[in-house]
Structure formats: structure tokens, C-alpha cells
Amino acid sequence: MPELPEVQTITDDLNKVLTGKKFLSIETEVPDSIYPSMDFFKYIKGKKILSIKRRGKYISIFFENDFVLTIHLRMSGRLLISRDSYGGINYVRTVFKFDGIYLNFADMRKFGRIWLSRSEDYENDTGISGLGIEPFDEKFNFEYFTGIIGQKKGSVKKNLLDQSLIAGIGNIYADEALFYSGILPSREIKSLKKNELLSLYNGILKSLNQGLRNRGTSFSDFHDTRGKKGTNQETLFVYGRAGKKCLNCESQIIKTKVAGRGTAFCQICQK
């Protein structure tokens, strides 16, 4: 599932191929996934793309006339570039046609969402305005981290997944960050000592950085804009490794549910 490293990888790719392109048309088989409506896209017809940015797990495409096209891939969304329509891609739900290039939104589960807004509205329209800090924002130091998370209720995992606290962490990187920091996902956040909070802070950045370096984690769903898989799945310690041996201590990786999400951890390495 696309989280910060996957969405950043896609955003970087899109910047290279789409910047300066003119929007021509849109086609979709899931009009309900498009806000406010397909009709709204007449406002960007013939308009050029200035830039593309990621915020949390959202991708926003900025047009020259102050319109913003925002896409959230949710669970199974992919954005694939092709030179001709459809290009043999499975589960294409929406196609954006630009001059000389197609942007295909493939999405098996149809959870993905697309918004077109005026620039003054797009953060509220999409939910971006409710996002917490970016993990790679320079303000996100250890003090900031303890300030937003230290007094929260509930499990550590639940709070890591809360997009209104820190934006961009999903199930994979939460589980990996918790392994790196040696903390059980179900631990009450208030029970964490200062040194554990520091380990967690470092674990978050370490897992996300590793994902970025490897161009994302690909199990079945994630591919970059050329359809190529990331390689981060080869570096994971717990996510997707239930029943296998811990790479650190060789005990069996446990799978449970925490905060309603499938959660993998090592009962020896994580306390």
C-alpha cells in the first residue's frame, strides 16, 4: 500500500515527465471517485502543469491557472505513464490525457480519490488541511515529536497511523519503525520512557528513509510510474514476515491486530 516513500517516488517520477504538459481530457469508469465532478475539468483544459508535490499520502498537481488536481491512491492505486491510451495496464479506472502522454490511474479496489480544486480550496477539499507534520520537515525534531505524541492516549501503533499527528506513515513503515525501536506496537504511548521515545523517533526516520532509498515497498500493489517495483520489501524485518524467523534473534515473528490493523512484531526484540 502506498505510504510516504511510495507516494514520494511516484511524485518525483511525475515531476520529470508531466511538468509543462497541457491537460487535454479525462475519462473514468468511477465518476463517484472524482470531486466535485468530471464537468469541473473543463477549467483546466489546455492548461499547463507547473509542479507536482506530495503532502502526506496525497499527490497534488498544480496548474498555471491556480487549479490543483489532487490524487490519493489509498490501498491499491497506481499511477502509470503511457504513450498510448491504456497501454495494456490492468484495472485502469481513470485516464488523464496530456499532450503526448497519458496518466493512467489503475486501482483494483477503487478506493482511490481524485479532486480538482481552486488553489485556495484544495487543502480543505481533500483533507490535506487536517494532516500533521511531515516527517522530513526540519521542524520535526525529537522535541517536536514528544510534544505531539508524548501525551496521547492509546497504543503506539494507533498514534503512528494517525495522519493528523504525523503525515505519511502507514502500516508497513509503522511496523518496521516499531521493530527498529524495540517497542511493542500495543504499548500504551504514555508508558514510553524518554529513551524509548527517542528510539521510536529514530526508528520512524530510519524506516521511511530506507523506503525512499529503495523506491518503495512492493508486495502486490505498489509500482512506480513505469510499472517497476520498489525493492524495499527485501529489507523488511517484520511486515509481511509473520511465522518466519526474526532476522535478529531467530524467534518467530508474531501477527496480531492492533488498532484494527494487521500487525507484525518480534516478541523477543520488542518490549
Add this chain to the structure above:
DNA sequence: AGTGGCTCCTGAGCGC
């Protein structure tokens, strides 16, 4: 205000 649970959706994997 905060929280837990449900919902959207489809395919993979499994047991029988």
C-alpha cells in the same frame, strides 16, 4: 472531543 467500529472494494489464499 475522542474513540471504536463500520464501510467502501476486489482479489488472493485457504479449507473442505
Add this chain to the structure above:
DNA sequence: TGCGCTCAGGAGCCAC
């Protein structure tokens, strides 16, 4: 071989 069940899950929504 094939059917039916369960699971996967980001985020919005609702009831409490």
C-alpha cells in the same frame, strides 16, 4: 476443480 469464507487496509463517517 470449485465454492464460499476470511483477510488485506486508508480514511471518512457515524454512533456513542
